[in-house]
Amino acid sequence: MSSTSILVIVVIVVVLAVLVGVVVVAGRRRALRNRFGPEYDRVVAEQDSRSAAERELRERERRHAELTLNPLSEESRERYASAWEEIQARFVDEPSEAVGAADELVTRLVAERGYPTENYEDQLAHLSVEHARTLTNYRDAHEINLANARGEASTEQLRQAVVHYRALFADLLGADPVPQNRSDDTRPDTPQDAPSR
Numbered sequence: 001m002s003s004t005s006i007l008v009i010v011v012i013v014v015v016l017a018v019l020v021g022v023v024v025v026a027g028r029r030r031a032l033r034n035r036f037g038p039e040y041d042r043v044v045a046e047q048d049s050r051s052a053a054e055r056e057l058r059e060r061e062r063r064h065a066e067l068t069l070n071p072l073s074e075e076s077r078e079r080y081a082s083a084w085e086e087i088q089a090r091f092v093d094e095p096s097e098a099v100g101a102a103d104e105l106v107t108r109l110v111a112e113r114g115y116p117t118e119n120y121e122d123q124l125a126h127l128s129v130e131h132a133r134t135l136t137n138y139r140d141a142h143e144i145n146l147a148n149a150r151g152e153a154s155t156e157q158l159r160q161a162v163v164h165y166r167a168l169f170a171d172l173l174g175a176d177p178v179p180q181n182r183s184d185d186t187r188p189d190t191p192q193d194a195p196s197r
Contacts, residue, residue, distance in 0.1 A: 032057050039132035057128075064129035069114040077173060080109055084169060084177035088162065095158040096148055102165040103145045106138070109172050127168075134171045137164035 032054055033040045040057065047053035072080070083105055091098040111117045115126050120142070128135050141164035147153040148161070170176050 029054065035061075036128060036132045039128045039135055042136075060125050060129055064126055067114055067116075067126065070112065072112070072173065076112065077175070080105070080169075080173055081175075081177045084166070091159070091162055095155050096153070099141075099145055099148050099153070099158045099161045099165075102162050102169075103142070106141075106165050106169050106172075109169060113172055131168060131171050134167040137167035141165045141168075 029050075036043070036057055040053075043056055044050055044053040047056060084102075087098050087101050087105060090101065107117050110123065110127070116122050124135060124139070127138070131138075141161040144153050144157050144161035144164070148158060153161070166177065
């Protein structure tokens with residue numbers, strides 16, 4: 001075999017290896033984007049590079065895999081749904097207190113499902129693996145709850161916080177806590193505000 005033939009074979013092998021590498025990286029990137037949705041873009045924007053963001057997301061997946069997540073019993077699911085209805089009814093007369101109660105209820109549900117609740121950032125990272133599509137809602141609700149604690153949230157912001165908490169709550173619960181076909185004037189959200197499943 002001539003040196004030219006060997007060189008052509010080496011070049012072809014190198015090109016094929018590069019192509020395989022590109023396909024593998026693109027496949028991993030696509031899988032991360034599908035899994036994390038808007039959280040993928042948020043982490044990419046926060047990190048120095050796309051590869052650093054993807055390492056962070058893979059690390060989240062690894063830590064999430066170490067958790068022991070618990071399914072909710074039907075009794076527990078009904079108890080949470082009932083508690084959510086009470087929060088929505090309470091919103092009419094005490095919107096500020098209702099938002100605090102919504103935050104506490106979501107935190108209890110997160111803990112019962114098996115997610116850590118000691119550190120807010122860790123909690124977000126763990127939730128992002130399976131609940132990334134509702135995580136922005138949770139972040140927004142949390143920020144409004146903090147503003148509420150400082151006395152800086154308007155009634156409209158408080159209403160929006162309940163709607164945001166409801167999105168993650170329904171995602172964790174596995175069902176809408178108050179079915180759409182119920183007519184209840186005490187609900188802080190209208191059908192167009194309700195999270196879609």
